[in-house]
Amino acid sequence: MIRRRTTVIALAAVLLGTALTACDPGEKYTEPWRDAPRSGTDNSSALVFTMPDGFGNGATKCLAGTGVRVTTLYHQDGPYGSVSTVLDPACK
Known part of the structure; x- marks a missing residue:
């Protein structure tokens, strides 16, 4: 009984791990x-x-026409990035 329970838990852990790593939300390209x-x-x-x-x-x-500069940064195909907005007198 304990062996079967351990097998079921291990199988559930493997399936959960596979499901979590199979879909990568960072694939922006x-x-x-x-x-x-x-x-x-x-x-x-x-x-x-x-x-x-x-x-x-x-x-x-x-x-x-807003006087606002927008800058975006990213790192290759990484799942993260950043956006910055600043008032810039050079933007007319």
Whole structure:
């Protein structure tokens, strides 16, 4: 009875571990065009910068007519990233 119970618990742990590692929510490149709805159009170019290996890459641009600069950073196909917005006098 104890052996069967141990086998069931071990099997459940293996199945749970497989389920948790099988779906990676960080695969942002496998789901293109999943952007949020747009309230306006600003298709101007962003300044894209690539850092040396081991550091994050990013892009920055001014939001048209707002005086706000938006910068996004990401690290390869990692599940994380960051967004920064600042008031920038150079953005007119």
